[in-house]
Amino acid sequence: xxxxxxxxxxxxxxxxxxxxxxxxxxxxxxxxxxxxxxxxxxxxxxxxxxxxxxxxxxxxxxxxxxxxxxxxxxxxxxxxxxxxxxxxxxxxxxxxxxxxxxxxxxxxxxxxxxxxxxxxxxxxxxxxxxxxxxxxxxxxxxxxxxxxxxxxxxxxxxxxxxxxxxxxxxxxxxxxxxxxxxxxxxxxxxxxxxxxxxxxxxxxxxxxxxxxxxxxxxxxxxxxxxxxxxxxxxxxxxxxxxxxxxxxxxxxxxxxxxxxxxxxxxxxxxxxxxxxxxxxxxxxxxxxxxxxxxxxxxxxxxxxxxxxxxxxxxxxxxxxxxxxxxxxxxxxxxxxxxxxxxxxxxxxxxxxxxxxxxxxxxxxxxxxxxxxxxxxxxxxxxxxxxxxxxxxxxxxxxxxxxxxxxxxxxxxxxxxxxxxxxxxxxxxxxxxxxxxxxxxxxxxxxxxxxxxxxxxxxxxxxxxxxx
Amino acid sequence: xxxxxxxxxxxxxxxxxxxxxxxxxxxxxxxxxxxxxxxxxxxxxxxxxxxxxxxxxxxxxxxxxxxxxxxxxxxxxxxxxxxxxxxxxxxxxxxxxxxxxxxxxxxxxxxxxxxxxxxxxxxxxxxxxxxxxxxxxxxxxxxxxxxxxxxxxxxxxxxxxxxxxxxxxxxxxxxxxxxxxxxxxxxxxxxxxxxxxxxxxxxxxxxxxxxxxxxxxxxxxxxxxxxxxxxxxxxxxxxxxxxxxxxxxxxxxxxxxxxxxxxxxxxxxxxxxxxxxxxxxxxxxxxxxxxxxxxxxxxxxxxxxxxxxxxxxxxxxxxxxxxxxxxxxxxxxxxxxxxxxxxxxxxxxxxxxxxxxxxxxxxxxxxxxxxxxxxxxxxxxxxxxxxxxxxxxxxxxxxxxxxxxxxxxxxxxxxxxxxxxxxxxxxxxxxxxxxxxxxxxxxxxxxxxxxxxxxxxxxxxxxxxxxxxxxxxxxxxxxxxxxxxxxxxxxxxx
Numbered sequence: 001x002x003x004x005x006x007x008x009x010x011x012x013x014x015x016x017x018x019x020x021x022x023x024x025x026x027x028x029x030x031x032x033x034x035x036x037x038x039x040x041x042x043x044x045x046x047x048x049x050x051x052x053x054x055x056x057x058x059x060x061x062x063x064x065x066x067x068x069x070x071x072x073x074x075x076x077x078x079x080x081x082x083x084x085x086x087x088x089x090x091x092x093x094x095x096x097x098x099x100x101x102x103x104x105x106x107x108x109x110x111x112x113x114x115x116x117x118x119x120x121x122x123x124x125x126x127x128x129x130x131x132x133x134x135x136x137x138x139x140x141x142x143x144x145x146x147x148x149x150x151x152x153x154x155x156x157x158x159x160x161x162x163x164x165x166x167x168x169x170x171x172x173x174x175x176x177x178x179x180x181x182x183x184x185x186x187x188x189x190x191x192x193x194x195x196x197x198x199x200x201x202x203x204x205x206x207x208x209x210x211x212x213x214x215x216x217x218x219x220x221x222x223x224x225x226x227x228x229x230x231x232x233x234x235x236x237x238x239x240x241x242x243x244x245x246x247x248x249x250x251x252x253x254x255x256x257x258x259x260x261x262x263x264x265x266x267x268x269x270x271x272x273x274x275x276x277x278x279x280x281x282x283x284x285x286x287x288x289x290x291x292x293x294x295x296x297x298x299x300x301x302x303x304x305x306x307x308x309x310x311x312x313x314x315x316x317x318x319x320x321x322x323x324x325x326x327x328x329x330x331x332x333x334x335x336x337x338x339x340x341x342x343x344x345x346x347x348x349x350x351x352x353x354x355x356x357x358x359x360x361x362x363x364x365x366x367x368x369x370x371x372x373x374x375x376x377x378x379x380x381x382x383x384x385x386x387x388x389x390x391x392x393x394x395x396x397x398x399x400x401x402x403x404x405x406x407x408x409x410x411x412x413x414x415x416x417x418x419x420x421x422x423x424x425x426x427x428x429x430x431x432x433x434x435x436x437x438x439x440x441x442x443x444x445x446x447x448x449x450x451x452x453x454x455x456x457x458x459x460x461x462x463x464x465x466x467x
Numbered sequence: 468x469x470x471x472x473x474x475x476x477x478x479x480x481x482x483x484x485x486x487x488x489x490x491x492x493x494x495x496x497x498x499x500x501x502x503x504x505x506x507x508x509x510x511x512x513x514x515x516x517x518x519x520x521x522x523x524x525x526x527x528x529x530x531x532x533x534x535x536x537x538x539x540x541x542x543x544x545x546x547x548x549x550x551x552x553x554x555x556x557x558x559x560x561x562x563x564x565x566x567x568x569x570x571x572x573x574x575x576x577x578x579x580x581x582x583x584x585x586x587x588x589x590x591x592x593x594x595x596x597x598x599x600x601x602x603x604x605x606x607x608x609x610x611x612x613x614x615x616x617x618x619x620x621x622x623x624x625x626x627x628x629x630x631x632x633x634x635x636x637x638x639x640x641x642x643x644x645x646x647x648x649x650x651x652x653x654x655x656x657x658x659x660x661x662x663x664x665x666x667x668x669x670x671x672x673x674x675x676x677x678x679x680x681x682x683x684x685x686x687x688x689x690x691x692x693x694x695x696x697x698x699x700x701x702x703x704x705x706x707x708x709x710x711x712x713x714x715x716x717x718x719x720x721x722x723x724x725x726x727x728x729x730x731x732x733x734x735x736x737x738x739x740x741x742x743x744x745x746x747x748x749x750x751x752x753x754x755x756x757x758x759x760x761x762x763x764x765x766x767x768x769x770x771x772x773x774x775x776x777x778x779x780x781x782x783x784x785x786x787x788x789x790x791x792x793x794x795x796x797x798x799x800x801x802x803x804x805x806x807x808x809x810x811x812x813x814x815x816x817x818x819x820x821x822x823x824x825x826x827x828x829x830x831x832x833x834x835x836x837x838x839x840x841x842x843x844x845x846x847x848x849x850x851x852x853x854x855x856x857x858x859x860x861x862x863x864x865x866x867x868x869x870x871x872x873x874x875x876x877x878x879x880x881x882x883x884x885x886x887x888x889x890x891x892x893x894x895x896x897x898x899x900x901x902x903x904x905x906x907x908x909x910x911x912x913x914x915x916x917x918x919x920x921x922x923x924x925x926x927x928x929x930x931x932x933x934x935x936x937x938x939x940x941x942x943x944x945x946x947x948x949x950x951x952x953x954x955x956x957x958x959x960x961x
Contacts, residue, residue: 391647403640422617456535463537
């Protein structure tokens with residue numbers, strides 16, 4: 001029994017937080033949103049700290065649920081991301097009348113992701129995935145008075161249902177071929193028979209939707225643009241990150257027998273994602289759409305790391321997701337502040353931003369440099385290691401394409417830098433006040449961007465956990 | 468001497484700059500940083516010479532720390548004569564750059580911060596003995612240049628800044644592919660360590676595959692034809708100090724990389740591709756020289772002549788004789804000093820007359836004798852007058868190139884040498900109509916001559932040029948053991 005509590009400690013704590021919020025909502029009626037946010041943030045921080053404290057590994061429920069230190073770390077990374085988002089969206093949430101519901105939904109999806117990561121059975125994975133995606137659609141609709149927000153929610157739920165359908169179809173065929181749903185069984189039974197490969201490809205398509213890899217990316221831009229920024233950042237960082245964690249562990253440990261099949265699929269998906277994501281990002285004016293497309297191209301780089309299929313690749317993928325959380329959330333944080341306070345979110349609005357908001361400009365600039373992979377920010381190390389891991393398969397065409405795509409992506413990141421620092425503007429965005437909780441979030445992000453790369457300890461730590 | 472001080476010093480000063488308020492204080496800190504760097508590099512020079520007399524290893528003051536253990540990435544630094552010379556050059560140019568931007572008013576704090584930060588990138592690059600750290604610092608230096616040109620530049624600055632940043636990033640992307648290739652093909656010694664890689668004999672097929680990536684990648688930094696197009700735009704749009712840094716140091720990162728990484732680690736391929744490189748270098752020398760003749764803007768004149776002059780570096784490396792490689796290194800130093808001074812003087816003229824068009828200037832010698840004399844002197848250096856650094860360096864390249872037997876090589880050498888005549892034409896023409904001749908604009912009569920800071924900067928660089936021109940042997944002695952190590956690898960091919 002103690003084992004049960006220790007192994008599921010992260011999930012249980014999160015459930016406790018969800019229940020506290022539920023009771024608060026039912027019991028207290030109107031709660032001061034400031035107090036509520038402080039409470040949630042403290043609880044999340046406690047959950048984060050507890051995640052580092054326990055070191056138990058093992059499986060539960062007849063091998064449905066499995067956890068070890070690596071999975072704990074992955075969950076902690078997601079928890080950290082959620083905490084940062086929660087801190088950043090303070091301004092937006094304090095104006096919103098349904099702050100409690102927002103947290104309820106967000107933490108439910110996080111719980112779903114935890115189960116997804118910890119699943120040791122493909123059905124369990126599916127249940128976690130649904131728990132992670134259905135509340136997310138409700139979150140996309142959280143700008144209640146905006147039409148675009150409900151449009152985004154509708155688009156998200158449709159494409160998400162479609163992806164789930166593909167996934168289920170794949171799972172059922174896979175069950176038909178192998179007669180098992182547990183990862184252990186699938187690992188044994190995996191073969192390159194055509195029907196198995198077919199079901200596997202359906203599975204990958206389902207994954208592809210969630211991480212918005214090209215050609216499964218079509219929903220991304222509209223949903224990202226329509227949703228409230230807090231939700232957009234949640235989708236692009238946490239939701240995507242959790243799926244990437246799952247992909248890395250499932251592909252590496254369950255389908256390692258058919259490595260060459262998925263190696264080719266990953267290589268093709270990554271080239272497509274990088275090129276198409278980049279080409280669309282070049283022309284965007286709205287910063288949310290822009291970040292949506294740039295995140296598609298980032299996924300392309302992550303897929304290179306996955307395609308390597310070795311420990312170095314697995315480490316680099318997790319390492320990159322951590323860095324990606326810091327850099328993307330810093331960018332979204334600035335955007336969220338400006339958009340909530342001044343209602344501006346296009347690149348033209350940001351012209352001359354440096355004159356009025358130097359601090360925010362530097363934060364956004366550092367975040368963009370990190371996304372573009374420029375040293376000394378962590379993004380440089382993240383991308384370098386991903387591509388280095390990919391190069392271990394001697395596929396230098398892929399590596400060259402990736403390296404040149406980094407140059408293309410430079411252009412559009414620098415375009416924003418140029419707008420902020422160099423372009424003249426008679427009516428720049430006025431000075432935006434940064435309150436305490438976004439400030440904490442920004443400090444965390446910037447510190448993360450600087451430290452995660454230069455200090456090799458983080459990479460070594462992840463490497464020591466990777467199986 | 469612990470080489471990491473060369474990194475920590477600029478880093479510390481750039482961090483201090485962030486917390487200093489007021490123009491006077493900021494530039495005082497920046498000047499202190501630059502003077503400290505120069506003092507440090509001179510100390511390094513003497514300690515290096517003393518140390519080298521005692522021991523006989525290829526690199527001195529080495530320190531090696533594990534950085535990313537699982538990936539075999541180390542922080543490995545050390546210097547030989549070539550890098551010491553480059554570090555000295557950097558310190559000279561940075562100090563001069565800080566001095567000429569003394570009256571910087573627009574966003575002065577950010578300006579000096581970026582300038583000092585940029586110098587850290589250059590030092591880091593020159594002391595690295597691990598190609599990963601080398602690559603790291605190569606890229607560290609790109610973004611400050613982008614910001615310096617884009618924010619403080621003139622003319623079509625945004626366009627130039629973007630072009631420069633993208634082309635240099637493309638260069639480093641190619642370098643990156645080349646480096647990963649070397650990393651995985653060094654069987655048994657999977658490593659980024661330059662010393663370890665140099666001991667590993669890569670098969671000719673591997674070399675032929677990855678040499679172009681590394682050489683073209685670094686070549687873009689040093690204006691390898693046809694990837695030189697960022698040079699004229701970038702240099703002419705940049706503010707004076709940034710132009711000085713770009714032409715004086717940044718282009719040398721590429722030359723140093725071509726020599727240290729591409730040619731040194733892959734000598735077979737360097738030999739195999741040398742014909743093509745020589746052709747490209749010869750084209751650049753001639754094309755650059757003729758393109759300069761057509762320019763009317765002083766900064767464009769210097770920028771295009773830089774294309775022509777840095778091609779001597781490429782030529783020297785590709786000829787692969789000991790003298791020619793010595794000449795290539797000397798040309799890097801000489802061109803660094805000369806072109807930095809040229810840009811400084813052009814900046815001084817522009818600040819006073821608000822034009823860089825040769826046709827609108829004239830008779831400046833009467834009103835600003837100091838600036839004009841320096842302009843004439845540096846022009847003479849550029850066209851290779853004996854007694855100045857340009858003559859020594861170019862002469863060494865020519866001698867070295869001629870040593871390589873074969874009609875093709877002799878022909879290329881003759882072409883390169885012939886370009887000096889063209890150089891004389893454009894330099895003398897610019898001097899003649901901008902400095903001498905009648906005063907074309909009577910407003911210029913009120914202009915003042917150089918202030919103390921400008922004089923110091925000019926004299927500093929001029930001393931370097933003359934020192935190298937009148938006493939070339941000390942520089943030769945400094946770099947010679949370094950090139951010998953490289954020649955041991957390249958020489959085995961023949």
